[in-house]
Amino acid sequence: MSGSKVRLNTEWLCDCGGCHVAIVDLHEKMLQVLQSVEILKCPVLTDEKDYPEADIGIVTGSVRTEHDREAAIAMRQKCKTIIAFGTCAVYGGFHGAGLAHSREEIMDHVYRHSPTTKTDTLPNNSISALGKMVTPIDEVIEVDLYLPGCPPHSHFILEGLSSLINRTAPRVHKETVCAGCHRVMKKTAVTEIQDPTSSYADGETCFLSQGFICQGSVTLDRCLAPCPNHGIACSGCAGPTMQVLSEPTRDLRTEISERMSRLTKIPYETIKTHLEKSAKTHYAYAMATKMIGNKPTFLIRKWIAEREAR
Ligand code: SF4
Ligand code: SF4
Ligand code: SF4
The missing domain is CATH 3.40.50.700 (NADH:ubiquinone oxidoreductase-like, 20kDa subunit)
Incomplete structure (x- = not known):
């Protein structure tokens, strides 16, 4: 010092x-x-x-x-x-999320095919x-x-x-985003996953209960839950909870699918397949860590290939 x-x-x-x-x-x-x-x-x-x-x-x-x-x-x-x-x-x-593509694909897309930076010149x-x-x-x-x-x-x-x-041990906070969220989880009769770009959620009920994907329950609280408290579902930007990281076969899709299928009438498999189809979005923040990337249940390239084959 x-x-x-x-x-x-x-x-x-x-x-x-x-x-x-x-x-x-x-x-x-x-x-x-x-x-x-x-x-x-x-x-x-x-x-x-x-x-x-x-x-x-x-x-x-x-x-x-x-x-x-x-x-x-x-x-x-x-x-x-x-x-x-x-x-x-x-x-x-x-x-x-770039790991879902090769370096060549990324360079090609960004420098040759992006509508805003279209050029044939790659960085020197x-x-x-x-x-x-x-x-x-x-x-x-x-x-x-x-x-x-x-x-x-x-x-x-x-x-x-x-x-x-002050040379004191830092406090380890293990709460999820749900701990700071004012929305109430309750059982509903919702039968379909909702698209947040075309339908609105009410401001009181948990997004999962309403059929919207929210990652709050699988995300560590390092933000005090601003998104769900202001009308936007959590996208998991603070990274996964220790449970999601440490359980080899548990994953955000198994956790969310179980919770959401209990709260609604949407079948577990429907939710799980939906999350796999949009895995690049849902896993984006932590897929580069080996704790997620090495899970036997994390199959991003297979999920992308299946999606593109449709
Ligand atoms: S899942 Fe989302 S909406 Fe539901 S309580 Fe947790 S943070 Fe709030
Ligand atoms: S998206 Fe990020 S900032 Fe928003 S509630 Fe989730 S973890 Fe917090
Ligand atoms: S994208 Fe990375 S650098 Fe930017 S705010 Fe999030 S964690 Fe920080």
Whole structure:
């Protein structure tokens, strides 16, 4: 530590920048943090290209390029404690959905066939090439603490930083998004899965009871449930619960299918097939982690092939 302050580095890898914005979004609480923390490197606040020695290193984003890999290793070498911050760093994040396609398919689609960037020019060697795989950062460096969330809510950011600054054990919250959701689960006579783009859910009843897919019950609460409380079903951006991660044959589709079939009159198999058909959407945030990708029940390429064959 320099003086009495904790030295902090942050670095972003393959990500959207939202996790760094979330740190800045601590607003006036940032002043509280700055009483105890000296920020040495932070891409949105400092122009520090090097990696100074630091006590805490926050890494956001996943590893997809050689640049990401080198930056993660440099952070590990210079920071005593590394936090994998945000769903991208912890589980690979939504761009893990890219694993459902080859690198060549992605480059071809983005640079040759996208209506907004149509061109025949592929990126040259001056930028770090897209790697074959998206990986969470703990496949490249050792991680000391994990804080998923897309991005994590400021409540959890402040709590995590405070425990590190005060050298106390961080509290492990195991609640699902349902814990913060005001909607009521109840048995209904709904017989069909609803399309959220063409029908409305009421504001009081659990989405599952109304036939809409909601991932709140299989998602760790790192957000305080803003989506279901404001009319939008949870898409699982904070990543899966420990139960979903750790049970080899349990999965978000088995969990949701069981719960929803109990709450409605929609058969279990109908819901499970529906989730498999749209697996790239439902599994997007965590499919890059081996804990999901290596499950014997996770068959993304088979599900996509079946969907495309229809
Ligand atoms: S976890 Fe979400 S908010 Fe954070 S960098 Fe990834 S996509 Fe952006
Ligand atoms: S499944 Fe969704 S709508 Fe239902 S209680 Fe959980 S978060 Fe709320
Ligand atoms: S409610 Fe679900 S989709 Fe919304 S922020 Fe929380 S985890 Fe993400």
